[in-house]
Amino acid sequence: MRKKIIAIGALAVAASLVLAGCTSRGADSGGGSAAPSGGSGKTVRVAFVPKLQGIPYFEAMNTGGKKAASELGFEWLYQGPTTADAAAQADIVRSYIQQGVDVLIVAPNDPDSMAPLLKEAADAGIKVATSDTDAPASVREVFVNQASVDGIGQGLTDALVESMGGKGKYAIVSCGETAANLNAWIAVQKAYTASKYPGVEIVDVVYAGEDQAMATSMATDLMNAHPDLTGLVGECTSSAPGVAQAVRDAGKIGKVFTVGLGTPQSMKDYLTDGSSSASILWNVENLGYLTGWAGVQLAAGKTFSATNNVSTDLPAVEYISAEKQLLLGPALRITKDNVDQFNY
CATH class of the missing domain: 3.40.50.2300 (Response regulator)
Structure with missing residues (x-):
């Protein structure tokens, strides 16, 4: 009833x-x-x-x-x-x-x-x-x-590599090491990058938990460790703004490109100033x-x-x-x- x-x-x-x-x-x-x-x-x-x-x-x-x-x-x-x-x-x-x-x-x-x-x-x-x-x-x-695992992983890769001009090196700042969805997307990114973009290399994957400040710190460390890095992926809604903030803080907008899985309004300022090229979401x-x-x-x-x-x-x-x-x-x-x- x-x-x-x-x-x-x-x-x-x-x-x-x-x-x-x-x-x-x-x-x-x-x-x-x-x-x-x-x-x-x-x-x-x-x-x-x-x-x-x-x-x-x-x-x-x-x-x-x-x-x-x-x-x-x-x-x-x-x-x-x-x-x-x-x-x-x-x-x-x-x-x-x-x-x-x-x-x-x-x-x-x-x-x-x-x-x-x-x-x-x-x-x-x-x-x-x-x-x-x-x-x-x-x-x-x-x-x-x-969304499908392939759709998300390939969408992140395509958006980033397009902004990188089809070549270069990038790193991934993920969140929880045991998160099944994040790990599945990363697996797709690795395979898809290797098969579709031979001029692009993934140099590292690190894990920041669900901590935006930690993601910013780790992205900064990655740029310092790899001076030729041209891309960063924020694999979740806290690391997406985190990596964009790191690029902004380093004064590398237009030199290091970022994409991520960020909520729209949390990414708006980064999308506007170019520290993030795109957010792949639903x-x-x-x-x-x-x-x-x-x-x-x-x-x-x-x-x-x-x-x-x-x-x-x-x-x-x-x-x-x-x-x-x-x-x-x-x-x-x-x-x-x-x-x-x-x-x-």
Whole structure:
């Protein structure tokens, strides 16, 4: 039976606060006017645990999840660690298991250590999934994937090499060493660079965690260690602005080129002054919406179609059954010319 939820106005205010950059250290929840219910008649609760709470990327996912909750009518719970720490994230996951949420969706900092907890949740009758970052060796029922691995890795490489003039040396500043999505993209970049761009060499890959200041420091060290370096990739939303800041600080705009996976507004100034050539990303709010929608389907015991009409913004989301993946769509190239199309 569908129930009416009164707090739509409050949710709209909460969502606008997230868009304005406000964050909460507790679990945010969202609901809609008509709530899906389980056999007991209770509103479905979908919990999402990001890698890190309080950064623009995951707050944008939270906004999308809240929008889905408002439109589809379920309770959206959101809480992540305040540092990109696998143990802290595991504590939050355990808390949601103890609360008995209906669906638990995680973007794991460490997929291998998260797998046993997802099994524990599943054994407790909770539907489990991953989003943004996968735990492929776990019992997760679906991975909500932002874009194809090849699309992201090749998109980063093409954008950087174009700015480098088709030749030179570059380095990668990644984030978590165990992040499955980042490592998969880096593998594509290595193979694609070697096969398509024989005049280009990757000289190093370093890991800064989810720490922008550390990414800036490491990028500076890379430029000092390799005076002939002409490119840097920031592999996540904290290292993308980090490497651009390093180039700006070194006075090497136009000499060392950078691209990365940065959220649009965090990259705007760098795109404008040329310290970053492009950001390769996707619509992060739509990823959050798709995550919430997927949770509702799991809670209802529904199977995904080969093509899914999720919303007016997501009319044809592909489901890859062999890999149990929902694919948001192709990666986007964000530049100074289109950055203002995105408000996060």
